[in-house]
Amino acid sequence: MKTLWILWQSFRDILPIAATIAVFQVLVIRRPIANLGRLLAGFIYVVLGMALFLQGLDMALFPLGELMATQLTSGDFIPAQNADAGDYIWVYLFAASIGFATTLAEPSLLAVAIKAQEISGGGINAWGLRLAVSVGVAFGIALGTYRIVSGDPLYLYIVTGYVIVIIQTLFAPKIIIGLAYDSGGVTTSTVTVPLVTALGLGLASSVPGRNVLLDGFGLIAFASLFPIVAVLGYAQFAAWIGKDEE
């Protein structure tokens, strides 16, 4: 019964895309759809896959992220009773490695990196770009966890990040700007988001004096801001090296 309900929900979630495509196809483009059978099979895969995925998230990834956060903030790792923000070193390390590992494995980032290598004529190396973005995400999430632990207001950090991005935009090569802005959104994807969200919520509920509602969210924002800084910085670095060689 519960399975049926979940299936129905994911069907309802997919419906708008199907409707959009069907309506515009029929009304505006007015061409018959090729391979209708294959298409319907694909549609069923999507619904099934989404139902399984969401169910799995609830069973594994969300509890896991919260569990890690609780354990890493428990007495074994925090030496003093009234510890200050510097004592949560394992939390930062864990946050950084999660960010780095999941970003490096991100398929959409790989696609963007290859594209960037093509357009820059080799001036930007795809591997270097991916590394830069991963370091950016790792740094972003680590800083975000530091913010949760220390309890500083989120907007201070984000606004500072914006200012850095704007300054960098003025100096970066024009060709990279679109790509760099896009890379911020691309990096935070299906697996990273639930795990990192759970980490943030778990952290905010286990660090004394933090409000889950005020402090639990915001990690994803860090993870989508710092790759922009990293990519712009990388492009400037690559341009600078290129100029040096000429």
Add this chain to the structure above:
Amino acid sequence: MVVVIGFQLAVIRQPLPNALEMVSGTLMIVLGLTLFVQGLEQALFPLGESMAYAFARKGSLPWLLAFAFALGFSTTVAEPALIAVADKASEVAALGGMIRDSESSRHHYALGLRLTVALGVGFAIVIGVIRIIKGWPLHYLMILGYVGVVIMTVFAPPEIIGVAYDSGGVTTSTITVPLVTALGVGLASAIKGRNPVVDGFGLIAFASLTPMIFVMIYGLIL
């Protein structure tokens, strides 16, 4: 995954509770994602991409904008990561006393959040498409957007700000990115005098900016 297990073994040194449930949950995630992506590639992507190209070539502006909005809206509603985060946000909001703690009000809040984000993305894609057609430089609009976010932050209730900032990154995920990128690049290559690389990118950037503003407005209204 390796990182999680590595930390669990090396640092925490405690057995995982509910190991069986965790393992079967992980298997479900892997299986679910595989099916999901397979289905997307078989059904939605080819159709969506060919339509994006067709619209870009057709040249009818109202239809193109309507399609851009519908594409942004519908892909965001279906985004699994957003569904998960919206549910979490509603749980947290109920716990924190921001909304009444009942099944229906939580459901209502999560759905409202998703629809707000989807509206934001639809709006962003429309603006982005107009930008590609007019050839406006990307960074002016982005800076304008940043200023908008900062101004909204001042007025929005503090409880919504974290969720709002996160929603920007969450929305642009597995479904939205390929379809929207196809629209942008297709459009930029169909219009004379536009460089697909310089002008084709940037739609995702808008799509991760406007949801922040929209969610903060949602928080104000609530």
